[in-house]
Amino acid sequence: MITKQQVLEFLNNYDLENITIATVCSHSSLQIFDGARKEGFRTLGICVGKPPKFYEAFPKAKPDEYLVVESYEDIMNKAEELRQKNTIIIPHGSFVAYLGTENFAKMAVPTFGNRAVLEWESDRDKEREWLLGAGIHMPGKIDDPHDINGPVMVKYDGAKGGKGFFVAKTFEEFDELVDHTQKYTIQEFITGTRYYLHYFYSPIRNEGYTLSEGSLELLSMDRRVESNADEIFRLGSPRELIEAGIRPTYVVTGNVPLVARESLLPLIFSLGERVVEESLGLFGGMIGAFCLETVFTDSLEIKVFEISARIVAGTNLYVSGSPYADLMQENLSTGRRMAQEIKIAAQTNQLDKIIS
Amino acid sequence: MITKQQVLEFLNNYDLENITIATVCSHSSLQIFDGARKEGFRTLGICVGKPPKFYEAFPKAKPDEYLVVESYEDIMNKAEELRQKNTIIIPHGSFVAYLGTENFAKMAVPTFGNRAVLEWESDRDKEREWLLGAGIHMPGKIDDPHDINGPVMVKYDGAKGGKGFFVAKTFEEFDELVDHTQKYTIQEFITGTRYYLHYFYSPIRNEGYTLSEGSLELLSMDRRVESNADEIFRLGSPRELIEAGIRPTYVVTGNVPLVARESLLPLIFSLGERVVEESLGLFGGMIGAFCLETVFTDSLEIKVFEISARIVAGTNLYVSGSPYADLMQENLSTGRRMAQEIKIAAQTNQLDKIIS
Amino acid sequence: MITKQQVLEFLNNYDLENITIATVCSHSSLQIFDGARKEGFRTLGICVGKPPKFYEAFPKAKPDEYLVVESYEDIMNKAEELRQKNTIIIPHGSFVAYLGTENFAKMAVPTFGNRAVLEWESDRDKEREWLLGAGIHMPGKIDDPHDINGPVMVKYDGAKGGKGFFVAKTFEEFDELVDHTQKYTIQEFITGTRYYLHYFYSPIRNEGYTLSEGSLELLSMDRRVESNADEIFRLGSPRELIEAGIRPTYVVTGNVPLVARESLLPLIFSLGERVVEESLGLFGGMIGAFCLETVFTDSLEIKVFEISARIVAGTNLYVSGSPYADLMQENLSTGRRMAQEIKIAAQTNQLDKIIS
CATH class of the missing domain: 3.40.50.20 (Rossmann fold)
Structure with missing residues (x-):
């Protein structure tokens, strides 16, 4: 390195x-x-x-x-x-x-950003250690498939874009559907609605929503469009599909825009804040754009199932601003915000804080 | 008062x-x-x-x-x-x-607005009287659960954000699922797609889409994101879920933007117009932002299941304009439109018409 | 003519x-x-x-x-x-x-546009000839319902807005659901997610994404909101609904915005390019706005199930720009782009190339 x-x-x-x-x-x-x-x-x-x-x-x-x-x-x-x-x-x-x-x-x-984040996000166990250490609620992890006693999502480790992921409610369903030749993780399936929250952490900004060092922004959010899971239920229920030999899949093909209830913003910021603060202690901080991939439950809790430590493609919806960014600056995308950070850092001799 | x-x-x-x-x-x-x-x-x-x-x-x-x-x-x-x-x-x-x-x-x-609207919107029976009096099509109401002979939505009266609401197709399903300790309303379940229509009624504007007094605007529309109903069918069909002891819920976590077929705009304006006109007779008029919560059916009818007599959170999608507001003024949100109304009324000595 | x-x-x-x-x-x-x-x-x-x-x-x-x-x-x-x-x-x-x-x-x-396109888009067989001739992947067509051996979508020829369309997985399901009094087409049901891609082909522009003549633009994309198909699964799975005598329908009531994975853009442009090039040979070219109605599969293929040879209503989401148009010009709708084309052609004496 x-x-x-x-x-x-x-x-x-x-x-x-x-x-x-x-x-x-x-x-x-x-x-x-x-x-x-x-x-x-x-x-x-x-x-x-x-x-x-x-x-x-x-x-x-x-x-x-x-x-x-x-x-x-x-x-x-x-x-x-x-x-x-x-x-x-x-x-x-x-x-x-x-x-x-x-x-x-x-x-x-x-x-741009801190390359030290790589080892923490590319390994599911270290990612989990980071997020749980930050006090984030994550879906439970089931080590032994015999312990499945409610809905779970089964994910393959190397799978690109959710290919092959599946939902099961019992060990029998799991056993019928699993591909034993791949390494898998079994996660509690959280019923709720998915939100992908696009944050920006600036270590050089001293105003706004300030942290122990720098400040936190929320630029936008999206929901991923997943093929074929988003539309396959026109064909049959999960059980009907299995009987017909058809499997839902979770490959991301694009994104739709959305906003969250305003009363959830304190929690949304708090999640971002805790993840950044924990990262400062673990590896010197996750810098710039990042995304929490979450489920909002019907009790208005937010469960985080993954973190992306850099710009996510969901921000492509917002090349000219978003309902959140518009409350900060006009015409602000995540791409522009990153360039802005580099510009300010270069002008104020602080590139060392945001570059690695 | x-x-x-x-x-x-x-x-x-x-x-x-x-x-x-x-x-x-x-x-x-x-x-x-x-x-x-x-x-x-x-x-x-x-x-x-x-x-x-x-x-x-x-x-x-x-x-x-x-x-x-x-x-x-x-x-x-x-x-x-x-x-x-x-x-x-x-x-x-x-x-x-x-x-x-x-x-x-x-x-x-x-x-801002007419506080007299409160008694008409906070009581489901008076709300129904208002809307039906305006000639609005609402989902049918079933007084006796034994009369259920098709899909119904069961709503609890005090429920925040749709918590506990459920769908049933027969009395037996209703009876199995209902919580008798709460006061409930049984509504015909309208199959279609939900649209939340964001209107603005100005009693002081004399141009545009004019009513008997003032004028009507359509600023935007949204669809609410409901947790967990929007995504639970990845897990199972309603019947499969019930068998697994899992219940769909209808708690609003956010909103997605959308537009309606242009050929529906005459009907959309007509619905808003009738609701406002009726309110003028009933209680002196509903002033400013309001929302009709509707279902568009496949015969392109619009059924209204509820009215909100003030700004709704779905407008948060549109802080810098919407596909409809952009055809009126640049950079116009519902929040800004309300402030504008207050400004114009103050400047023209008409605050008495919009304040209570 | x-x-x-x-x-x-x-x-x-x-x-x-x-x-x-x-x-x-x-x-x-x-x-x-x-x-x-x-x-x-x-x-x-x-x-x-x-x-x-x-x-x-x-x-x-x-x-x-x-x-x-x-x-x-x-x-x-x-x-x-x-x-x-x-x-x-x-x-x-x-x-x-x-x-x-x-x-x-x-x-x-x-x-505006080439009226010769009419005979190619209003007849399903000629439309198919055009698109297949362009090397576009379309859902397979099943001539004899006895050959159904996987999910199919059945469409009636004169049906407005998808009314009466249905999904079947076997001949028996087809036979139970079909209305024999109408002329129908049986199409392979492609599992994936729907994207409606809004292109613009300018025969007079010589810069940008150039074709053999003129150039191609991608202005935006949407997903149609279909009543009642989009929300009926809150009531029951397809099979549960059939048992209850309820039928999903596919009438378009509006549109939601979305963006596609950036890595799919080369394919998206290639599809538009091939359709335009083929049209130049077949009937002198499809001019101005057009839309490919597609499904993105989980193997990131794009299947085209229909073409609209003029502006589609999904562009109504983008009266002030879109995540794609914003990368070309500020405040650009498809409506404005068409007017711009007429303006430029009039100024440069090229109206003959875009008017018929």
């Missing part, structure tokens, strides 16, 4: 008046480039093979230049070239997934 | 150049404060114990000052203090619920 | 500095008038009987004048009057439906 000291040395040689914001052309890159341009940055899109043509359709989000690589691993060889352009990378979920967490940890280019 | 005459006397002593808009810090208060500020008003947030910290995160919506009370009933003792600040209260659903309708009716502070 | 030559002769007599944009007052007309006004056009609303009062509520979308007709067929008699006002019609789905495709084809007024 590259050390913070090394990254700061790279930054020492940067022309901070001419920073380039770079990311991989996928996930939330349109928003990131659009936001970076709104803050006056030069932008660079990293892509495999050739520049994706669809960028041509979005002139405000099209990066100023492309870095074409042969494969995502090849990005590792481009570190010097990127540094020469005074590049700061804004990583998103696909960036980390495509590159691999090990490569990402070693990547010799200054990166 | 405080009389209109008393309220008008309070207003006589007001400095109308320095009105303060106040509400309780919950429900739709962020939007109300943001809207009031956009119209140039000073804002005051009423809160129990201490100011909610989350307001710090939303600088555009943070009230200029707080009135901290020990309990919501304690607001009753602050009337003089509020009047000294030239306060006009904009009540929302939680404001009325927290204070209690009796207290709210007596509250000696000028209030 | 009116010939292109005749339409161009009408245009020769037009005062292109004073074009009037006209459409029938329904479907997406608020958006079309609002968009046309933003581009500086005069607007004219065609309505039966009398002007719809609800337009008064939306001052930005209210047309400058109305053309009141006795019946939709009566529009045919108003061609000369419309031409005298230098009218260009922007047709929407209801315009074509109300007037009838034969009348619409004959209408002696310049019309």
Whole structure:
């Protein structure tokens, strides 16, 4: 893993008046480039093979230049070239997934956020330790499938986008449906409605909703659209589907916007606050955009089933603001907020607090 | 109940150049404060114990000052203090619920809207009389559960946010599921899709969609997110759930945006018009924001199952405009529209028409 | 059918500095008038009987004048009057439906878009030929109901808004539910989530996402709200409902906004590109707004079940922009984009490329 000291040395040689914001052309890159341009940055899109043509359709989000690589691993060889352009990378979920967490940890280019978060979010047990340590309510974990005595969600460890996940109410159902060749986790199924809460933690802002260090913002929220689970019940109930040999699946295809009851905002902020505070103690803090993936129950409790420690694609709904961001600044996306943080940090000589 | 005459006397002593808009810090208060500020008003947030910290995160919506009370009933003792600040209260659903309708009716502070609506909306029978009198189609009411001969929704009278409501298709299902210790209402279950229509009735506007007095606007619409009903069918069908001892619940956790078929707008306006016209005869008129809670059936009829006689939280989706409000004015929320109404009435000496 | 030559002769007599944009007052007309006004056009609303009062509520979308007709067929008699006002019609789905495709084809007024598309979209077999010819994946078609061996959707040919459509998993289910008095089509039921993709094809634009001629844009997307299918599963599973004599229906009552995974954008653009390219060969090209009605599967394939060759009502969500349009221009609706296209074509003497 590259050390913070090394990254700061790279930054020492940067022309901070001419920073380039770079990311991989996928996930939330349109928003990131659009936001970076709104803050006056030069932008660079990293892509495999050739520049994706669809960028041509979005002139405000099209990066100023492309870095074409042969494969995502090849990005590792481009570190010097990127540094020469005074590049700061804004990583998103696909960036980390495509590159691999090990490569990402070693990547010799200054990166927005704290890379130390990687080991805490990529391992379900450490993630659980972090969240429970923060006093967050999570769905219960069932170690032995024989202990299933109510609805559970079964998740496979390496599964991309929820593929293969299933719901069971008894051991018998579990046993009928499980694929024993994969490593799985059994989680209590929380009945409620899903909310994906988009936060932003700034270690350099001293106003607003302040924490022990820095301050917390809530920029927006979404609900993921899951294929085919969202619409398969037009065909049959879960039991009817199983009888017909059809399985609900949970692959994310997009996102719908929503807002939460205002009376839940104190709890929503408190969850974000506790997760950040705990992260400060565990690994020096989770910096910038993050997302709590939650279920709101009918007793108005919020259960957190996962954390994403960087920008999530649900923020793509809000490239020009959201019902929450609009109460902070006009025309503010999460992408723009990240660029803003880099700009302010560069201007006030605090890049060391938000870059790793 | 405080009389209109008393309220008008309070207003006589007001400095109308320095009105303060106040509400309780919950429900739709962020939007109300943001809207009031956009119209140039000073804002005051009423809160129990201490100011909610989350307001710090939303600088555009943070009230200029707080009135901290020990309990919501304690607001009753602050009337003089509020009047000294030239306060006009904009009540929302939680404001009325927290204070209690009796207290709210007596509250000696000028209030936006007509408090006489309270007795008509808080009693299901009078509400029904009002809406049916207006020629509105409502779900049928079943007085004797033995008469159930198709799907019904059973609602408990005091239930907050739909807690405990259930669906039954036969007397047997009803009997199995009902809690006889609570007072309930049995309503025909209308199959269709829910729309919550956000209207605004201005008694002082003489242009636009005019009524016998004033004019009617449609600012936006939403669908409520109900926990756990919206997502529980991932677990099982209603019958499968009952067998597993799990009950769908209908607690509102938030809202999603939507628009209606344009060919339904004439009917949508007609429903709003009839409800307002009827209210003018019954109790002098329902003033300002209101919401019809409806189901659109597959024959494109609109059935109204409830009315809210003030701003609803679904408008929180639209703090910077909506697909409908954008066709009237830029950047118009329901909160802002209410503040605008107060501003225009104050400037044209018509506060008596919108305050009670 | 009116010939292109005749339409161009009408245009020769037009005062292109004073074009009037006209459409029938329904479907997406608020958006079309609002968009046309933003581009500086005069607007004219065609309505039966009398002007719809609800337009008064939306001052930005209210047309400058109305053309009141006795019946939709009566529009045919108003061609000369419309031409005298230098009218260009922007047709929407209801315009074509109300007037009838034969009348619409004959209408002696310049019309935005290519009327030759009509014969390709109004016949399910020709539509299928077009889309399959473009290499688009469509749900399989089952000619003999005895061949049903998995979930299918049964659609009636003349059905408005999905009325009567139903899902079956076996021939027995089909046979129990089908209405043999109507002409039906049996389509493979694709499990996934529905996305309605709003494209714009400009034959006169030479930048952006360019095609063999012109360029392609993605302005927004929506999901249709279907009554009662979207909420009926609160009452029972499909099988439980059939037993209770209740049938899901698929009548569109409105729309909800959404965005798609960014990694699907290359495929989304490719689908639009192929459909346009194929249309250029088949009938000279589908011009302006169009919509692919799709299902995104859990393997992230996109199946197209229908095409609409003009503006769809789902764009009504986005009268002031969308998460996609915002990356092109500020405050851009599909209605405005169409007006913009007419404006640019008029200014650059290219109306022949977009009018028929």
